Structure formats: C-alpha cells, structure tokens
Amino acid sequence: MRDRVHVLVGITILATSAGNAFAAGGTESAPAPGPAGEAVPSLAVLYKPYFPIGAALGGATIATQGALLAAQVNSLVAENDMKWEVIHPVSGNEPADYNFGPADKIVAFAQDHGMLARGHNLVWHQQVPAWVFAGADGTPLSATKAEVLARLQEHITTLLRHFKDEVYCWDVVNEALSDRSWRTDSPWHKTAGSSTGGDGIPDYVEKAFEYAREVDPSVKLFYNDYGIESGSKFERAFAFAKALKAKGLLDGIGIQGHWSIYSVDPKAVGRAIERFASLGLQVQITELDLSVYRWGDSSSLASLPPDRAELQARRYGELFRVFREEGVARALAGVTFWGIADDHTWLDHFPVAGRKDRPLLFDERHQPKKAFWAVARW
Numbered sequence: 001m002r003d004r005v006h007v008l009v010g011i012t013i014l015a016t017s018a019g020n021a022f023a024a025g026g027t028e029s030a031p032a033p034g035p036a037g038e039a040v041p042s043l044a045v046l047y048k049p050y051f052p053i054g055a056a057l058g059g060a061t062i063a064t065q066g067a068l069l070a071a072q073v074n075s076l077v078a079e080n081d082m083k084w085e086v087i088h089p090v091s092g093n094e095p096a097d098y099n100f101g102p103a104d105k106i107v108a109f110a111q112d113h114g115m116l117a118r119g120h121n122l123v124w125h126q127q128v129p130a131w132v133f134a135g136a137d138g139t140p141l142s143a144t145k146a147e148v149l150a151r152l153q154e155h156i157t158t159l160l161r162h163f164k165d166e167v168y169c170w171d172v173v174n175e176a177l178s179d180r181s182w183r184t185d186s187p188w189h190k191t192a193g194s195s196t197g198g199d200g201i202p203d204y205v206e207k208a209f210e211y212a213r214e215v216d217p218s219v220k221l222f223y224n225d226y227g228i229e230s231g232s233k234f235e236r237a238f239a240f241a242k243a244l245k246a247k248g249l250l251d252g253i254g255i256q257g258h259w260s261i262y263s264v265d266p267k268a269v270g271r272a273i274e275r276f277a278s279l280g281l282q283v284q285i286t287e288l289d290l291s292v293y294r295w296g297d298s299s300s301l302a303s304l305p306p307d308r309a310e311l312q313a314r315r316y317g318e319l320f321r322v323f324r325e326e327g328v329a330r331a332l333a334g335v336t337f338w339g340i341a342d343d344h345t346w347l348d349h350f351p352v353a354g355r356k357d358r359p360l361l362f363d364e365r366h367q368p369k370k371a372f373w374a375v376a377r378w
C-alpha cells in the first residue's frame with residue numbers, strides 16, 4: 001500500500017499507493033502544493049500512528065474521486081450501496097433478490113488499495129423498501145413482528161456471510177434514537193419495536209445485534225447515530241450502549257459528525273469519545289463533514305468566502321487536535337469523512353435542496369483547502 005515517497009518540509013513520508021493514479025493521468029488533476037510549497041501529504045500516512053482515516057464513496061465517486069481517495073484514506077465505507085434499498089431491493093432471500101454489484105465494487109477498490117472496509121448499514125428507518133414491512137397481501141406496515149424479524153435475520157445473515165473477512169465492522173443499527181426517545185416513527189419501530197427484554201430496548205434493535213453476532217462472532221458490531229456526543233441524547237445512547245455491551249452484543253459506537261462550522265463543540269466530542277470508550281467500546285467518528293452554513297440558514301453562497309474557509313479550517317484543526325490528545329486517540333478507532341471533496345456531498349441536497357455546500361477538506365477541483373492543512377499540519 002505504501003510505495004511512493006514524498007518529501008515534506010524536512011520530513012520524509014510515505015504516501016498510499018494511490019499516489020500513482022495522478023501520474024497515470026485520469027479524470028483528476030494532481031493537487032497543488034501547499035502554502036509553503038510542500039507536496040500534499042497523505043492523511044492516511046500522517047494519522048497512521050493514531051487511527052485509520054476513511055471516506056464514504058459510491059460507484060460514481062470511485063470514477064471521479066478514486067485517485068484522491070486512494071492517496072488520502074486507508075478505510076472506505078459505502079455511502080449508499082450497502083443500504084437495504086440498494087442491496088436487497090426485492091422480497092425474498094434468493095441470490096437473485098440481492099444486488100451486490102455496487103457494494104462489491106467498493107470492497108474490491110478497498111482491497112486493491114490495501115484499505116479497510118466498514119459496513120453501513122443493516123438497519124435504518126430510511127432507504128429500506130416497503131416490502132420489508134408489508135403483510136402477505138401487500139398492505140404497508142401490516143407484517144407481523146415475527147415476519148419482520150425473520151426478514152431481518154435473513155438479510156443480516158446473507159450480508160455478513162457475503163462480506164465475511166472483507167468488511168471488518170458493521171453499523172448494525174443506525175439512528176434508532178430520536179432527540180427525545182426511541183425513534184417511534186420508524187417502520188422498524190412500528191412493526192417490531194415492542195420491548196420484551198425488560199430494559200426498554202426495542203426488540204428489532206437487540207435482535208439485529210443478536211443475529212449479527214450469531215452469524216459472525218468476529219466482525220465488530222457498531223451502533224451509529226448523530227447528536228450522541230452531548231446532552232440527553234448522549235445520556236440515552238450511553239445507557240443503551242452500556243446495556244447492549246453487558247449482553248455481549250456491542251463492540252463500538254459511531255458518532256456520525258455531521259456538524260456546522262458554527263456549532264461544533266470539539267471538547268464535548270472528545271469527552272463523549274472517552275466516556276463511550278470507558279464502557280470498553282471502540283469509538284469511531286463515522287460521517288464527518290462540517291457544513292459552512294448555520295443550521296436554519298437557507299441562504300446560498302456562490303463560492304466559499306475567505307472568512308468561512310478560515311473558520312472551517314479552525315474548527316477542523318480543533319477537532320483533530322482533540323482527536324490526537326492521548327486519551328482520545330487511544331479511544332478512537334477511526335475517523336471517516338462523509339465524502340472526500342466538495343464536488344460530491346449529500347449536503348448539496350440537505351437541508352436546502354440544490355444549494356451548494358462545501359463541507360470537506362478538498363474543494364470541487366480536488367485541491368486541498370485551508371481545512372486540509374489545518375488537519376495535516378500540527
């Protein structure tokens with residue numbers, strides 16, 4: 001995986017294999033040198049003593065961002081291609097009922113570049129087809145709890161077997177907590193959300209972890225959510241994680257990290273990482289990006305103004321300073337960005353559809369932003 005040598009302000013570092021993609025000449029251009037004229041270092045290499053650096057991708061971005069990804073990260077996750085809607089679109093549990101092609105392409109890309117692959121996700125209230133919850137006559141949400149759980153078990157068993165030894169951890173359940181309670185508007189909750197375990201954990205949540213553990217005891221099982229770094233959602237996630245860990249069903253917590261440059265609290269994130277780790281869990285930042293807009297602001301910027309570029313760099317710098325602190329770094333098992341460059345980000349569609357956001361470390365032309373240098377130099 002390491003085969004190119006870069007000289008960087010007096011120190012010699014090794015870049016990931018993917019550096020040669022630039023030399024080979026693809027659709028991407030080689031990154032411009034940094035502010036002091038130095039070559040662009042690989043975050044994967046710089047952070048090797050700390051934790052893997054990852055990014056989310058899909059078939060389209062393998063084509064358009066492959067060289068940059070391979071140069072910068074050593075861990076990948078499918079942005080959408082392992083979600084139920086894509087990978088298991090039609091009912092049944094025969095091979096023909098699954099669509100493994102797009103996800104296999106991502107795993108192959110990871111393997112070709114010596115990278116880790118995370119699995120995302122097995123249970124979520126979004127991007128899951130209606131048939132999963134439909135009764136025998138097709139009526140929406142009329143399946144029995146037993147039917148829904150049987151479909152869930154088949155799905156989990158098939159996916160974990162398919163990706164055995166290729167995917168090292170799974171976001172088994174994604175976003176089962178709402179801001180106040182469990183997410184009761186989820187079709188999972190409506191059909192299989194009653195709790196028989198005596199601790200209030202909805203059965204579909206606990207069963208998902210049980211099924212996963214049963215089929216592959218070695219793969220790491222994560223609960224993944226946003227907003228669990230502080231406040232009452234932290235407290236509820238902590239209690240739930242403690243209960244699941246005590247049952248031997250949980251290995252890790254994913255703190256998503258969809259924040260804004262105006263509202264992220266790096267110190268609180270560091271505290272949450274250490275608290276979750278105190279339960280004996282691995283902790284990962286799984287979907288990092290920093291929107292350049294305030295929550296609730298629906299205005300639109302034609303380009304990234306210098307003051308926001310500065311603030312974004314400062315916030316990313318603060319976050320990674322916390323991530324490198326001894327106790328936090330020991331607890332942190334990975335930092336994954338939700339994308340790699342601003343030409344592809346889900347935030348162009350949320351919360352204002354069609355508005356350009358610029359939340360990542362590389363710009364639309366794959367050039368390193370100030371934010372990149374704030375993460376790469378310390």
Ligand code: G3I
Pocket residue numbers: 079080126127174256287346
């Ligand atoms: O694939 C179809 C395409 O055929 C169609 O033409 C197009 C029209 O809109 O839609 C395409 O599907 C979109 C899909 O992304 C693939 O690009 C969906 O509309 C769109 O809703 C979907 O959005 C994804 C979103 O999850 C789903 O809610 C985002 O890409 C993805 O980044 C986002 O990721 C989630 C994590 O999984 C969980 N945490 C939050 C995070 C952000 O919402």
